[in-house]
Amino acid sequence: MSSTFETVAGIIAETCDIPRDKITPESHAINDLGIDSLDFLDVAFAIDKAFGIKMPLEQWTQEVNEGKVSTDEYFVLGNLSANIDKLVAAKAA
Amino acid sequence: MRLEYFQMVDRIAAIDSAARTVRADCAVPEASPVFEGHFPGHPLLPGVLMIETIAQTGGWLVLALLRFRRMPFLVQVKEAKLRAFVVPGQRLQTEARLLHDGSGYAVVAGSISSAGRKVADAEITYRVVPFPNETLRTEMMATARRVAVPEELLHG
Numbered sequence: 001m002s003s004t005f006e007t008v009a010g011i012i013a014e015t016c017d018i019p020r021d022k023i024t025p026e027s028h029a030i031n032d033l034g035i036d037s038l039d040f041l042d043v044a045f046a047i048d049k050a051f052g053i054k055m056p057l058e059q060w061t062q063e064v065n066e067g068k069v070s071t072d073e074y075f076v077l078g079n080l081s082a083n084i085d086k087l088v089a090a091k092a093a
Numbered sequence: 094m095r096l097e098y099f100q101m102v103d104r105i106a107a108i109d110s111a112a113r114t115v116r117a118d119c120a121v122p123e124a125s126p127v128f129e130g131h132f133p134g135h136p137l138l139p140g141v142l143m144i145e146t147i148a149q150t151g152g153w154l155v156l157a158l159l160r161f162r163r164m165p166f167l168v169q170v171k172e173a174k175l176r177a178f179v180v181p182g183q184r185l186q187t188e189a190r191l192l193h194d195g196s197g198y199a200v201v202a203g204s205i206s207s208a209g210r211k212v213a214d215a216e217i218t219y220r221v222v223p224f225p226n227e228t229l230r231t232e233m234m235a236t237a238r239r240v241a242v243p244e245e246l247l248h249g
Contacts (some may be wrong), residue, residue: 038168039117041198041218057196 004051004088005081009048012077015039025078030071053087094146096125101146105241108157110198113191115154117240119146119205121183127249128181138179143213144170149187151201151217153237157246158168158191162170165219173215183207188216195222 005025012029013020016039029035035043044055058075071077094101108118121138128136148167155165179185189203199221204214224230237247 041168041195041220043219044195044198045200048193054194057198059196061197076210086247 002085004084006078007050008047008081008084010075011050012043015046018046023077025076025081026064027077029080030074031068031075034085047084051084053084053091055084055087079090094119094121094140096122096127099145100236101130101142101149102153105153105243106186108154108243108246110158110246112196113158114161115150115153115157115189116151117150117187119185119187121181121185123182125181130168132231136181138181139231140173140175140213142154142234143175143179144181144215146185146187146205147189147203147213147215148217148219150187151191151203151220153240153242154189154191155199155219155221156237158194159221159243161230161237162223163221164224164229164233165221167217168198168220169218171216171218173213175213177210179205179207179212185212191215195221199210230234 009020009023011017012023012033016033016035018033022035027033029040037093045059048054063069064074066069074083094103098119101119102117103120104118106118108115130140131137145179152165184207186206187203189201189217190203191199193200197220201211201217204211234247
């Protein structure tokens with residue numbers, strides 16, 4: 001598992017009071033972990049701070065609402081971690 | 094402060110766009126129906142209105158930084174501390190600092206002081222969304238001018 005996922009899982013466990021061992025790369029933040037939109041803002045704030053990025057939540061939401069991608073792309077934690085890695089790489093470039 | 098209208102900030106004293114900070118002045122009215130109930134014979138500014146005052150101070154900062162293109166709505170209050178009573182006629186100074194400009198949300202740390210002593214502080218999260226209608230945007234711009242938000246921060 002990537003260190004990004006480990007960081008994200010730790011943030012979710014602490015922010016949302018979810019046992020760490022229930023959080024896996026296959027977990028869907030909403031469907032499996034029951035994180036609601038307000039709690040997800042806390043998670044997003046902590047992720048943005050931890051990685052020095054600004055996750056484009058509005059763009060992602062629009063893509064999901066327009067049917068361009070499934071929620072899995074951004075809410076399954078392994079995928080979310082990969083997207084965070086891309087944002088970090090883009091920032092460093 | 095116009096407590097009955099939830100207009101808590103009287104005057105923006107300074108907004109620093111680079112430092113992403115704001116300072117404002119608020120005068121608690123000598124009389125208000127709020128004080129008739131809270132509390133009879135012992136009037137105090139309700140704690141929720143102190144938190145609202147911090148939220149509105151930070152809200153003006155977010156509005157100004159976004160040049161009034163989007164509206165911040167309060168969604169979360171963290172670590173709120175009400176450190177002292179606030180009474181009718183008291184003059185307050187408020188401050189807020191943007192902690193994070195997220196995608197569709199913003200987080201500020203804000204506080205209220207009086208006579209150099211901190212009386213309340215909190216971390217405030219807003220959802221930041223397009224204005225739901227032009228009426229609200231027009232009213233917010235008018236109120237911004239009344240509280241002396243610098244004109245150059247109203248547009249752009």
